[in-house]
Amino acid sequence: MNKRKMRLVVKVGSSSLAALGGGCDPGKMSLLVSAVNQLRQAGHQVVLVSSGAVASGFKGLGYQQRPRTLAAKQAAAAIGQSLLMQTYTQLFGAHGITIAQILLTRSDFSHRGRYQHAFQTLSLLLEKTVLPIINENDTVSVEELTFGDNDMLGALVAGLVHADLYLILTDTDGLYDKDPRTHKDAVRIPYLSSITEDVEELAGGASELGTGGMRSKLIAAKTAQQLGVPSFIGHLGEPGDLLAVLAGQGKGTYVDYKAEKQKRSLPTLPTRKQWIAVHSPVRGRITVDGGAAEAILKNRGSLLVAGVVDVDGSFLQGEVIDVFYDGSLIGRGVSRYDASELQLLLSPHQDGKPSGTVIHRDQWTEASFLA
Ligand SMILES: Nc1ncnc2c1ncn2[C@@H]1O[C@H](COP(=O)(O)OP(=O)(O)O)[C@@H](O)[C@H]1O
Numbered sequence: 001m002n003k004r005k006m007r008l009v010v011k012v013g014s015s016s017l018a019a020l021g022g023g024c025d026p027g028k029m030s031l032l033v034s035a036v037n038q039l040r041q042a043g044h045q046v047v048l049v050s051s052g053a054v055a056s057g058f059k060g061l062g063y064q065q066r067p068r069t070l071a072a073k074q075a076a077a078a079i080g081q082s083l084l085m086q087t088y089t090q091l092f093g094a095h096g097i098t099i100a101q102i103l104l105t106r107s108d109f110s111h112r113g114r115y116q117h118a119f120q121t122l123s124l125l126l127e128k129t130v131l132p133i134i135n136e137n138d139t140v141s142v143e144e145l146t147f148g149d150n151d152m153l154g155a156l157v158a159g160l161v162h163a164d165l166y167l168i169l170t171d172t173d174g175l176y177d178k179d180p181r182t183h184k185d186a187v188r189i190p191y192l193s194s195i196t197e198d199v200e201e202l203a204g205g206a207s208e209l210g211t212g213g214m215r216s217k218l219i220a221a222k223t224a225q226q227l228g229v230p231s232f233i234g235h236l237g238e239p240g241d242l243l244a245v246l247a248g249q250g251k252g253t254y255v256d257y258k259a260e261k262q263k264r265s266l267p268t269l270p271t272r273k274q275w276i277a278v279h280s281p282v283r284g285r286i287t288v289d290g291g292a293a294e295a296i297l298k299n300r301g302s303l304l305v306a307g308v309v310d311v312d313g314s315f316l317q318g319e320v321i322d323v324f325y326d327g328s329l330i331g332r333g334v335s336r337y338d339a340s341e342l343q344l345l346l347s348p349h350q351d352g353k354p355s356g357t358v359i360h361r362d363q364w365t366e367a368s369f370l371a
């Protein structure tokens with residue numbers, strides 16, 4: 001049995017929280033609450049990423065089924081989110097657990113200041129043993145509702161809090177070689193070392209209540225892995241199932257997680273580097289020569305102005321730029337110069353070799369980590 005105290009992000013989909021005809025399903029939610037309580041009792045820290053706002057709220061708008069228009073989904077989410085939190089408050093309260101609601105959008109991750117605030121808030125809540133419950137801020141997020149991004153939101157949160165494991169709970173016990181709803185002979189895939197394009201091809205569409213289907217879970221697991229977090233995709237049938245997952249006995253699909261090793265193959269990327277790798281808006285690009293590429297890739301140095309051979313875009317000091325060598329992207333980092341300043345330094349009229357650092361090593365992330 002795995003004894004290590006872990007930090008876990010648990011993402012639960014609409015199908016695992018709402019009744020088929022809409023509204024919260026207290027039975028399904030009680031099961032989740034008991035399972036999370038068991039994890040906490042065993043000493044693990046948990047962040048819950050919960051969908052279900054639209055599915056819980058559409059009945060309140062007078063709809064018989066999940067609405068299709070964006071405005072109706074957003075209005076349904078506004079109703080359902082408060083119902084969800086009311087139910088969670090009661091159910092977790094019965095176990096003496098204080099909960100906190102956090103609503104995020106994708107753009108909160110690309111804004112460095114907001115990203116840092118989210119990190120600080122989550123860190124303090126966890127330190128105080130509060131259970132953070134995160135959902136998209138549906139009223140203002142368009143893409144999330146269209147692309148089923150809560151799976152991705154959970155992956156980004158898992159990276160942000162440096163989770164040891166990302167658990168994606170759904171109505172199906174893992175990835176099958178074809179959609180098990182439509183193929184009786186589908187076979188479950190218990191372990192994947194990585195998510196390749198062939199693996200993505202296996203996944204089909206969403207359930208009646210859900211959004212992204214298995215495909216969005218695989219893409220999310222791939223991003224989590226990039227950030228250094230292994231994943232599990234499966235179904236919650238009994239309260240003890242989540243503890244079984246940690247011990248490597250979960251019924252589902254593990255991605256890059258070996259319980260007996262009790263560790264991931266990659267360390268999580270530092271928060272600052274995650275922001276550069278996955279969330280930052282890229283404002284321009286520079287091309288460097290062989291010496292500069294070797295300095296930053298092999299010798300763990302910084303990137304100096306002297307190695308820059310070309311500048312593209314109109315980025316400002318402090319903005320993120322891509323770095324190319326020999327036609328290939330080698331990494332991304334925060335520029336210490338405006339593009340116009342760099343252009344000037346590289347001009348042939350410049351006396352002597354320019355000096356100075358364009359990208360400091362601490363503000364740099366290699367291409368293998370980029371989304
Ligand atoms: N290859 C596959 N393996 C497993 N499930 C699949 C596969 N292809 C499609 N699915 C479907 O994905 C659905 C889960 O996705 P979704 O409805 O978005 O869930 P949630 O609401 O839990 O996020 C399942 O109901 C399942 O039928």
Ligand SMILES: N[C@@H](CCC(=O)OP(=O)(O)O)C(=O)O
Pocket residue numbers: 012013014015050051052053054055077135136138144145148149150151209210211212213
């Ligand atoms: N924010 C939306 C999430 C939509 C979504 O991603 O749903 P799911 O596929 O069930 O995880 C909601 O709460 O309904």
